[in-house]
Amino acid sequence: MTATPAAPAESALAAARARTGRTGLRVATVVVAVLLAAIAALLGQHALVDWGRMAGTSWLRSGAEFVAGDDPSALIGAGAAVLLGLVIMAAAWPRRQRVHRLRSAPALHLHPVDVARLASTTARRVDGVLSATTTVSGRRVDIRITATGTDRVAEDVLSAVRAALALLDGSFRVRPHVRTPGGRGGAS
Structure with missing residues (x-):
């Protein structure tokens, strides 16, 4: 003999939907992952050039020379990178929820x-x-x-x-x- 569960009372509260994750945190995670992949590619190319396995100049060395030079575009790029970092941090910062x-x-x-x-x-x-x-x-x-x-x-x-x-x-x-x-x- 099996018992069937009783149907929920119509006056009962419906079950709440599961909370979803924060979108800003997902975006920040993807951006950080892409940045880490780019850094790995940059360091890998530098190592291959240094070991003589690849012809040409190192991107890392070229970038360092560019930043050390007198070109004002390096300062603009650095400012844009800092601004992008602040935007990513703001997007990932937890929101205060009213309770x-x-x-x-x-x-x-x-x-x-x-x-x-x-x-x-x-x-x-x-x-x-x-x-x-x-x-x-x-x-x-x-x-x-x-x-x-x-x-x-x-x-x-x-x-x-x-x-x-x-x-x-x-x-x-x-x-x-x-x-x-x-x-x-x-x-x-």
Whole structure:
């Protein structure tokens, strides 16, 4: 006899998507890898010329003579390299993510995407709401609601979402925007 798992309750929060890596860090990693490959090629060519396995002059020696000369373009190139290095460092620097702490357990926190999921799920539980999507920006929570009608839906969603967000420290400015499936807007 096998038991089938119960279907999840409709009022349960949907599982969060896995966090993605930082794009700036990936770009910095690729740039550093390309720079290391270029340095390896430069040193390899210098070694082959020094050992007599390759004809011509060493690129490393030519570059050193160029930099030691009186040509101002070397200074411009060095400045551009420093600027590029600063841009790469800024792209790889970790961003400070805003978090919203729980009142009852300050060590626990929610990211803005989690607050948006909580608000959307709470709004969908209100009678008359067909769908809800939420955007959280700082302390502002904007909820776009599609409802069967516009009568009192905004007020009901507002009170339900405020009650759910009361678990978090601080206050939020909640703004529900209600429309019907036909596109007719109601109270905001």
